[in-house]
Amino acid sequence: xxxxxxxxxxxxxxxxxxxxxxxxxxxxxxxxxxxxxxxxxxxxxxxxxxxxxxxxxxxxxxxxxxxxxxxxxxxxxxxxxxxxxxxxxxxxxxxxxxxxxxxxxxxxxxxxxxxxxxxxxxxxxxxxxxxxxxxxxxxxxxxxxxxxxxxxxxxxxxxxxxxxxxxxxxxxxxxxxxxxxxxxxxxxxxxxxxxxxxxxxxxxxxxxxxxxxxxxxxxxxxxxxxxxxxxxxxxxxxxxxxxxxxxxxxxxxxxxxxxxxxxxxxxxxxxxxxx
Numbered sequence: 001x002x003x004x005x006x007x008x009x010x011x012x013x014x015x016x017x018x019x020x021x022x023x024x025x026x027x028x029x030x031x032x033x034x035x036x037x038x039x040x041x042x043x044x045x046x047x048x049x050x051x052x053x054x055x056x057x058x059x060x061x062x063x064x065x066x067x068x069x070x071x072x073x074x075x076x077x078x079x080x081x082x083x084x085x086x087x088x089x090x091x092x093x094x095x096x097x098x099x100x101x102x103x104x105x106x107x108x109x110x111x112x113x114x115x116x117x118x119x120x121x122x123x124x125x126x127x128x129x130x131x132x133x134x135x136x137x138x139x140x141x142x143x144x145x146x147x148x149x150x151x152x153x154x155x156x157x158x159x160x161x162x163x164x165x166x167x168x169x170x171x172x173x174x175x176x177x178x179x180x181x182x183x184x185x186x187x188x189x190x191x192x193x194x195x196x197x198x199x200x201x202x203x204x205x206x207x208x209x210x211x212x213x214x215x216x217x218x219x220x221x222x223x224x225x226x227x228x229x230x231x232x233x234x235x236x237x238x239x240x241x242x243x244x245x246x247x248x249x250x251x252x253x254x255x256x257x258x259x260x261x262x263x264x265x266x267x268x269x270x271x272x273x274x275x
Contacts, residue, residue: 026250026254029243029246029247030247031047031048032044032048032239032240032243033055033056033240033243033244033246033247034048034050034051034052034053034055034240035048035050035052035240036050036052036054036055036240037237037238037240039052040239040240052240055240055241055243055244056244056247056248058241058244059231059241059242059244059245059248060245060248063227063228063230063231063245064219064220064227065224065227065228065245065248067220067222068222068223068224068226068227068228069224071137071216071221071222071223071224072205072206072223072224072225074137075137075140075141075144075205075212075223076202076205076206077202078137078141079140079141079144079145079148079201079205080198080201080202080205082141082145083144083145083148083149083152083197083201084152084194084197084198084201086145086149086153087149087152087153087155087156087197088156088182088186088187088190088194089182090109090153090156090157091153091155091156091157091158091159091160091190092156092160092181092182092186094106094153094157094160095157095158095160095161095163096160096161096163096165096168096186097178106154106157109150109153109154110150110154112150113150113151113154117147117210117211121210121214124143124214125214125215128142128143128215133215134215134217135215135216135217135218135221136221139215139216140211140212140215140216140223143211143215144204144205144208144211147211148201148204148205152197152201155193155197156190156193156194156197159190159193160186160189160190163186163189167185167189168181168185168186171184171185195260199256199257199260202256203253203256203257206224206225206252206253207225207253208223208225209225209226209229212225212226213226224249225249227245228245228246228248228249231245231246
């Protein structure tokens, strides 16, 4: 019993320190965002006594955050839907269908995951410019799909490979074609993995700065992360307002994660252990 208690403390103490290190930056940002400029200059580390909500109002109104939120929501939702549909189809084909080039296709997908975006950044933007998709929702959606699709395909193929082929074969015997098997069998069974990948890809798209900055070059077409980055230049000497803008951007991500954390963990675990 004593050894068991010691082992629990050995695990609990590092985990507690990790939790504090993770939560403290958020608490610090909230505390600074609620200070006015004078209180911040006089006492940066102390607990706020002013609770200045006006910082959030200024960050929202003067930085055009409403427009940036709309841009990010449109692009994120469209990108995630397209990624999930294509990844589910590709994952089903790679894991359950036999055709020439199946293995090669899977290896190519794995290979694309190993290429950093910075390596292909220049030709990528040149291609987007030639296509006339700069400063358009379609251009940024295409960019996100091309960047985040390979990992989702790999994950869905790993998840679907754990589903017995007898199930899909029985569905084919019952008269379903490939589309019927995918829509009636694979999609429902893949719901945990699809939910996890949907949330993770939404976070990837929402948090992105580099791709959005390159594709959406017009100020009115900025995403919310690019917009909040520009806040630092607008308020170089007003850190509370800048951090208020950062919190406005981060809040939806925190809420989404808190709501779906169990589904994310369950889906990722299932995808990692199957196949």
